[in-house]
Each structure stands twice: as structure tokens, then as C-alpha cells.
Amino acid sequence: MAIDEAEYVVTEPASKGPEAVARAFENQVAYCRDNGAPITALVCQGLRELLPTERGGAVMRRVRRWAGPALADALPLRIAGGLHALQLAGEEPGLAPIYEGLGPNNGAELIAGAIERHEPFLMPWLDGPPQTNEAGRSANFAAAFLWLVDHGLPGDFELMEIGSSAGINLMMRRYRYDLGGVKVGPKSSRLHLTPDWRGEPPPARGFDIVGAVGCDVAPVDLTDERQALRLKAYIWPEFTERFARMDAAIEAANAFPPEVERKRAVDFLRDRLALPQAEGTTRVLMHSVVWQYIPRDERDQIVELMEAAGGRAREATPLAWVSVEANRDTHRHELTVSYWPRGDMRRKLATAHPHGAWIEWTG
Structure with a gap:
């Protein structure tokens, strides 16, 4: 064949x-x-x-x-x-x-x-699943956060990421984004993410990351050269720009490592949702290209936890769920979002390249 x-x-x-x-x-x-x-x-x-x-x-x-x-x-x-x-x-x-x-x-x-x-x-x-941590996916999360702010949610985001691997997306506050001409993030950042943008630009708003914690069943330590090499091995060799982004992420991790706990996704989420949430912040569950690796019963528990927490969300302490995952029917990755208390219906904001090369916005 x-x-x-x-x-x-x-x-x-x-x-x-x-x-x-x-x-x-x-x-x-x-x-x-x-x-x-x-x-x-x-x-x-x-x-x-x-x-x-x-x-x-x-x-x-x-x-x-x-x-x-x-x-x-x-x-x-x-x-x-x-x-x-x-x-x-x-x-x-x-x-x-x-x-x-x-x-x-x-x-x-x-x-x-x-x-x-x-x-x-x-x-x-x-012995274990591939680690596909990719900074380029942070552009999807940034676009979703702009959309959430435009829909009235507080612009200070508290991130909870499952399947964080090395925590590269947890460091997204340190990256600079150009999303169809809408620019956010520090101008001094070494890592500039400019995906090929298709469609209308996202809302020209702003946001900040006030907290970022993630989990993984087998976290990768980017400050360890052998573990960093393992992560690079999962990068498809055709995409040379991904190696440059990985080097920038390694540099960022060595300066200030992201916080990644060694836990199952459902246990991590249960613990984080039980913590008090500051008023005026938006708490976000986020993940990218990880849902398929989580056992079905654990996925069901995560859904139940989020629906229950969504029922407790208030205008001053909203909850959101943002993901970049594969649609098994179309074979393409989709950026989707839910938020509480006002609109828990799952919405597709974009179709996206799995490694951040392009974003087709429909939000």
C-alpha cells in the first residue's frame, strides 16, 4: 500500500x-x-x-x-x-x-x-502514550479567552490544565500572540505565536493569567535534558518551527518552571474545584489533544464534576471549559468552549491545525 x-x-x-x-x-x-x-x-x-x-x-x-x-x-x-x-x-x-x-x-x-x-x-x-506538548496550541486558548471576555466573563483567568505534559501551555502568559491582527501578550517575549488566521479576527479584548496549575500522570521536566529530548522526539520532523518553539519553551521553563502535579485528571480537577475561587476571576479547565488518552469512565467523571461546579458558578466567579481536541467524524481538531453560569452549551469557536499552524475562526 x-x-x-x-x-x-x-x-x-x-x-x-x-x-x-x-x-x-x-x-x-x-x-x-x-x-x-x-x-x-x-x-x-x-x-x-x-x-x-x-x-x-x-x-x-x-x-x-x-x-x-x-x-x-x-x-x-x-x-x-x-x-x-x-x-x-x-x-x-x-x-x-x-x-x-x-x-x-x-x-x-x-x-x-x-x-x-x-x-x-x-x-x-x-510503555506509555506520546507526549505532544505544543506551545502553538496556546494561540487557541488565547483566542478563546478573548471570546470569553467579550461575552462578559472577568479577564483574570485561573487555569487548570489536564494532560499538561511539560506544562508548556501553562506558561502561555509569557507568549506573544498575533491572532488575525489582534495582538496580546508581552512584546518582549522570545516566543511569538502567529498562526495562519482564517476568518474574522477574535474580539479585540485583553486578558491576564493570574494562576496556572496543571497535572499529568507522567509529567515531563523540561529542565532535564533527557526528558526534553524525549519531548522533542514526538515533534514531527517536518515542522522545524516547532523545534524553535520547543527551545523557547525550554528556556522559559528553566527560568521559572510551570507547576505540574503528578495526578490523574479527575483527581486533580476534583481537588482544584474544591478550592475557594477569588471573586472577579474566571476559573478555566483547559486541555489539548489529551481527551482520547483518558479512560472513558474518567472522562464521564470529569463531565459530572464540571456540570456540578457549573451549577455553583456565579457571575463574580464563573467557570469555563476550553479544549482543542480531535473530532473523530471530521478528522480535524476543534476549539470548543463552555461557560457557566450563563451559557453551558458547548460551542465550537474554530477548527485548528493540531500543532498550531493555522486557526479557522468561526466564533
């Missing part, structure tokens, strides 16, 4: 078994291809071609026999991240034709050899 023949098919994320594994890889090929990532698509295609073979040693045997839901577990990106880490560390020159964008015809063979030579290094990459 050629990359241009890969087809994205909507499947149940909880599906298990060999067919689910194969479908997860084909979906990832199509998704990467359609989002301007031909190198990552070629890596995932090479891995897909290895599934019906005996190549790849213990790593690929574990992939073929994956016991969990391959799609929900983001199995293709786990092993792709490990391979990219080998390339970034200069440990596997055999992968150079792929990562240099040469599009070799023997990609599967090159990948199989790399996997077999680096089995001890790659095996742990299958």
Missing part, C-alpha cells in the same frame, strides 16, 4: 486485536499525510508494512500482539517517537534517508534494521 492509498476510517477507539493494530497504523499514515507530515507518514507506513512479516524482533512482536486498544493508545506514535529519538541523538545513520526527506523506496527495510539494532532502547517507548 502506497502512502497516497492510505485511507482514514473512523473506528471505535477501544477496538483491540490485530485488525485494530493494522487500522491504527493506516489511519496514522493518512492523518500524517493529510496534515503535511510526509516523513512521519513514511515512518508509519514502513511500520505498517512490517506487521505481516517477521522483521523487527521483540519490539514488533509486541506491537503485533498489542493487548490494548491500539488507536486509543496511539501505538504508531509511540514507536515512531522512539525512532525519531534515535535520529535526533545521531544513533542510527541508517534512518537518515527517511528523515532527510529523500523518500527511499526501502523505508520498511531501513526501519526494520534500526529496530533490530536498538531493541533495548526502543522497547520502553511502547
Whole structure:
């Protein structure tokens, strides 16, 4: 199967078994291809071609026999991240034709050899989901905050982020944004986010971040070089500007680290919602590209917690919920928002590139 023949098919994320594994890889090929990532698509295609073979040693045997839901577990990106880490560390020159964008015809063979030579290094990459922290997504949150202020909510925001990874979006107060000509954030910031803006600009308002705390079941410490390299490995190599943003985020974290607690999302949210909220602040639950990794029963509990807290919200202490997550029917990411006490209906404000390259505003 050629990359241009890969087809994205909507499947149940909880599906298990060999067919689910194969479908997860084909979906990832199509998704990467359609989002301007031909190198990552070629890596995932090479891995897909290895599934019906005996190549790849213990790593690929574990992939073929994956016991969990391959799609929900983001199995293709786990092993792709490990391979990219080998390339970034200069440990596997055999992968150079792929990562240099040469599009070799023997990609599967090159990948199989790399996997077999680096089995001890790659095996742990299958143990946990990919970390896809990306500063570019903060532009979505900034646009949503402008919209919320325009709808009468206080402009001082208290952030609660689930699935924070390294906490890059928790540092969004330090970034400068140009959102369709609407500029907010410190002019002195090293990190300027200017997504390709489509549609009308967001409301020309202002906001401030007065508190920002997040959680993750496996937080990443950007001040640790090895952990920072792991996070870089999950960046698709085609998007060189993302590496520059990551370097700026690492610099910011070294100056003043974000606060990320090691907790399950539901436990973190329950604890944060129980704390008193200062009048004149807007408390916000935010997350990006994490919902799919949270177990269904935990997601249901989060919804219940937010609905209950929304029922207690008042004009002086409102609650909002802002997310950037994939729509499984359209295969595109959407910026959505809810807020209480006046309007808890979920609203789509924009369709967005998963890594912040563009925002199509409909708010």
C-alpha cells in the first residue's frame, strides 16, 4: 500500500486485536499525510508494512500482539517517537534517508534494521502514550479567552490544565500572540505565536493569567535534558518551527518552571474545584489533544464534576471549559468552549491545525 492509498476510517477507539493494530497504523499514515507530515507518514507506513512479516524482533512482536486498544493508545506514535529519538541523538545513520526527506523506496527495510539494532532502547517507548506538548496550541486558548471576555466573563483567568505534559501551555502568559491582527501578550517575549488566521479576527479584548496549575500522570521536566529530548522526539520532523518553539519553551521553563502535579485528571480537577475561587476571576479547565488518552469512565467523571461546579458558578466567579481536541467524524481538531453560569452549551469557536499552524475562526 502506497502512502497516497492510505485511507482514514473512523473506528471505535477501544477496538483491540490485530485488525485494530493494522487500522491504527493506516489511519496514522493518512492523518500524517493529510496534515503535511510526509516523513512521519513514511515512518508509519514502513511500520505498517512490517506487521505481516517477521522483521523487527521483540519490539514488533509486541506491537503485533498489542493487548490494548491500539488507536486509543496511539501505538504508531509511540514507536515512531522512539525512532525519531534515535535520529535526533545521531544513533542510527541508517534512518537518515527517511528523515532527510529523500523518500527511499526501502523505508520498511531501513526501519526494520534500526529496530533490530536498538531493541533495548526502543522497547520502553511502547510503555506509555506520546507526549505532544505544543506551545502553538496556546494561540487557541488565547483566542478563546478573548471570546470569553467579550461575552462578559472577568479577564483574570485561573487555569487548570489536564494532560499538561511539560506544562508548556501553562506558561502561555509569557507568549506573544498575533491572532488575525489582534495582538496580546508581552512584546518582549522570545516566543511569538502567529498562526495562519482564517476568518474574522477574535474580539479585540485583553486578558491576564493570574494562576496556572496543571497535572499529568507522567509529567515531563523540561529542565532535564533527557526528558526534553524525549519531548522533542514526538515533534514531527517536518515542522522545524516547532523545534524553535520547543527551545523557547525550554528556556522559559528553566527560568521559572510551570507547576505540574503528578495526578490523574479527575483527581486533580476534583481537588482544584474544591478550592475557594477569588471573586472577579474566571476559573478555566483547559486541555489539548489529551481527551482520547483518558479512560472513558474518567472522562464521564470529569463531565459530572464540571456540570456540578457549573451549577455553583456565579457571575463574580464563573467557570469555563476550553479544549482543542480531535473530532473523530471530521478528522480535524476543534476549539470548543463552555461557560457557566450563563451559557453551558458547548460551542465550537474554530477548527485548528493540531500543532498550531493555522486557526479557522468561526466564533
